[in-house]
Amino acid sequence: MLTAQEFIRKHKMEYTSIDVKAEMDTYIDEMKKGLCGAKSSLLMVPSYITLKSEVQREKSVICVDAGGTNLRIAAAKFSEDGTFHTEKVSRYLMPGVERELEAQEFFDILADYILPFTGITKDIVISFAYRAKILPNIDCEIIEITKEVKVRNAGGKQLGKEVCASLAKKGAPGCNIIVINDSVATALAGKAERLNDGYGSFTGTILGTGSNSCYIEYVRNIPKLGMGGDGVMVINTEAGSYDKVPRSDIDIAYDNSMQNPGIGVFEKMTSGGYLGGLCDHTLRTAAREGVFQNGFAPDKTIDTIDVNDFLTDGAGVLGDYFQAEDDMAAAREILLNIVIRAGRLLALQMAAVAVKAAKENDRVCMTIEGTTYEKMYGLKKEALTVLLTYLDSIGIKADVISVELAVLKGCAIAGLSR
Template structure:
């Protein structure tokens, strides 16, 4: 018995919770079939549960990309400008970067003001780093009147867009607190390009992508055979390389490519897999999932992500603990303000409890106990060894489900590309690049995810995989995308 200190009622409660969060082998197979159906639907036409968005990145990088370019990463609170030098050797680059805080007022200002502010930041960065570092100029002409080569920029823009080319993506809606007028329905690179030109800044926006496609591009620069780019952190998403002949909606938009060699090439697809099973018909759900969704601003959306990503693990843990406390099964039934405050508990607390090397029979390490009590806003005197054991059991159940779902999802995408699995070998493997704190820092999550993946595709196929950290896709990946010769010649 893993948690012998539990009372009979606590044991019964933990058994129920473990069952509610369980993902059985039958569930795994049902989820894989469901993902495959949703992938087919999303590749066939727009407006499906899985968006399956073409990235216009064709065949990935090969590691020989070389040159100096810029990357711009726009987030919810700041934007980051990077100067990245690709060395032309797989995985080798150097980077200088600077972050700029976005004033709250600009989030609701006209888009011209927001992009003007971003262009000013790029100009400031270039003054500090390009002119003073490499001797290049930022203005449109050199001192002798000759034209200066424009600096390429890759733009990581993690907002919903309708992408029509590598450098053309129309904003469909704002989120993350932005409501800037004059942007929805417009080509985002054009909005930035106009602001740059108005300031005579010698930069050309050559690529627009999101962070997941960036992870795919960054990984392909360092590793041949890259098939998947994965985000497993605060959020969760996957981009993968799909054969163009299997993207009907893309070929409908580009009929001249049908029956040409171009359709045998691969294109990066941003799955937006967080939306899988928004209808709630495939992935098992429990009362705590329902509570979390009911109180979220995006009800019935991102349902797969709500079971996997770091943003929600701490909140699910809080909801279960609060329920147990209210039923007098934990911490003497004491309900604190912290326990009643949504999203106050961080997912790092869950990972610390699950990864704690202390034998489960002893509950938790004193440091982890102290952190749990502090975050819960409780008095340590009311917590027993059994309480800590039960809390740890809850954390394990939530984290295990998250990891099993991630492993199941990755298995589904890999099995979609059986053609690549069939020709891969341990010496010439398929590469999966993963970015995010869940994979990088949460040891048990990583182990359970890999165990699930192996059990689904088999040890022989798993030996054909190389799983690597794909750090900074929003920076390096954007730079790689900006320098790649990846436009289909007939587009």
Template sequence: MSKAHAPKAAKSQPINGSPEQNAYMDDITKQFTIDTEKLIAIKDHFIVEMEKGLSKEKQTMVMIPSYVEGRLTGQEQGHYLALDLGGTNLRVVLVTLEGHGKFKTVSTKARVSEELKTGSMRDLCEYIADCIDTFLTEQNLENVDEDLALGFTFSFPVLQSKINRGIQTAWTKGFNCTGAVGKDPVLLLQDALLRKHVPVKITALVNDTVGTLLSNAYQKPETVAGLILGTGSNGAYVEQMTNIKKWKDGATTSHEMVINTEFGAFDNERVMLPVTRFDNKLDRKSINPHFQIFEKLISGMYLGEIVRNVITDMMDRNLLFCQPGQNTDIISGHYQFETSFMSAIESDDSPDLATVRETLDTNLNLIKVDDVELRIVKRICELVGTRAARLAAAAIAGIAIHTKVDRKGADIGIDGSLYEFYPSFEDRIYDGMAELMPDFADDIQNIVRLGLARDGSGVGAALTACVADKMFKSK
């Protein structure tokens, strides 16, 4: 079973700072620590919110039916294309399914500039169509007899009306293109492909989390859920049609459907999550204040900024980096403390915290940092990183309990840099899940089997195009 490849986190050392530094650290330790009782309350609220979203429209957790019906067997075969849009890069992938859970992929990547992310949707679609066209030419597929089926991973909130139709409801993750919200991204992109005579038909609109579930399921048919724990966060899982009380679209080809939870919005009302003033500051200055609050506590895009907010608050109180001549220009800039710095800092097990020192020096130009300051920075990273993993555990346990996972167990595929590379992130999730599922605590890792589901947004989108094919043929 593929596991996360992250190193172990090295436990932080006692601060041993001034009385003021120690008091400050004691206070934020309380604010960022989620004990078992609180974690159980969060998990219970998560399940209630799931059920609300399944019953009625316009709930905080929207629980979107993905129109992906039934399950994969791992025996499917054929050529399918995938397009992945949802972060810094866009990717085009050609997937050849060989059966027996095996597949081959070829892909290309292109950067999505800040101008494109915040410009017009038409410009973005033109750019994407050009990228697909170039890729097909490179793969000698520009003159095919039949249009190639493409699964479009569009990693933003969409209200789907069919497997290949949907209306975008919002932008997240730093995107804010005009002329997109309220429209169908499939039609907008298909128009651009037609204008450029690219031989591709978009047969499935895919959320990256749904894709993660499918890419895991092609190799592990006992998969019940897929999660993204990376730049952003979300979860999808297999639901019984009888539980989707709001379903009004008639008979389906299967008694099961994948639900996209959009759990990044969980508890936007803030009745349950332990939101600190540092989180509030991040939220207030974000491009989507008051939205996606759960995502802002657990995602790679935000964790470094939460740490930076704590550090700069300490600087304002003369508790950190206040030596004469210390250069605090970089650390004072938004999003300058990256989550990747936290990974390096958390894995530092050297007695003198040489990696912490080097990270601060190289990336933030902070020099002559004393040992107490190194210990403080490491502890802040540990607090923010551990809280994120424990909150992720509440979501995973909520889904596992709702889907009635028993001792036979189930697989959960997880994609994303945080799960794969952040030190001890998976261990901390399992620790939280053992507290949340005490009946299974003795064997939690074999009952809720977390595993790295690589490339949900590529292979998973191609597999969704494949499921779409199966569904059309069975109707």
């Protein structure tokens, strides 16, 4: 029989194989290629949010958080002292959750929800958590609406333009809508939260079902835009697609077993949408190689929640399955190794955007959101320890924060800094 440690070494899955210092140059090089428009696993998508001005005070903007299964809308502003205020917040299920909609009906329902706020202001920012191409006019062309939301024939439509047209039909002409990605909103949320704290730059990261990071880049460092100048722009790195990290044969086999092999390589090693499946695949491989005396072949594929339950207190599906003490210890060692490795990969992702960010000084505010980051046993502690130790070693003073109403606050910054 193989021991758990022998199995991990055999397949080159050791969490220690992820060394932020050793991997940083490769990650930054991939970022630069993406900014140039060269072939890169990091798309480095411009948001066209250029933050040209100081945040306007005492001016309202309608903020729309359209993501997952829920929709939140608020009229928001910053007071003279920089404090964030919401005048009211409304919550709904996303249109298309309860029943499938045609695209026009989807736009009309969104407009119905926004309409009561247009008496306060007609400036609107929508954070859109679905596949879309951000356009230079800061609208988006919808590629696909997925997750729990079902909308027919939305592909190719411009979200802001369509919702504006619906609002005009309903008695609110002259609305101005810009659209941003939810991870861009998260990057800007830290700026909203710490508006007066003197940070030199801001980054945002999401680690939930998926994984992504955004940061603020000098416009002159984005050759593919051909803009030049001294301004800055928020860049959506699409970090989940990064593919230059060391992968084991098990990582590759798991990736190849999925519907879209080779896509979202980094995400498949880190995020909640994939960690459970990777752990399941690894445990089944370990069983075939004789690590467990009683094998491992449950009828159900284990998920990320199952892994967290087991690592937290030995409970759940895995706790029920592994009755032999040696098998339980081996399974825990293998799973904890995968989760700690994910924490180190997250540290690499976050460190890279902190290093690359346009900075006025050596202080960086790093906002992170997501259930996998907050709840997965051992991941957050490992990520923060590795991240902050590395950044401190190169002279970057980072604060990692979570922000209440992060997406709404990010929308407000986007709408009031243009």
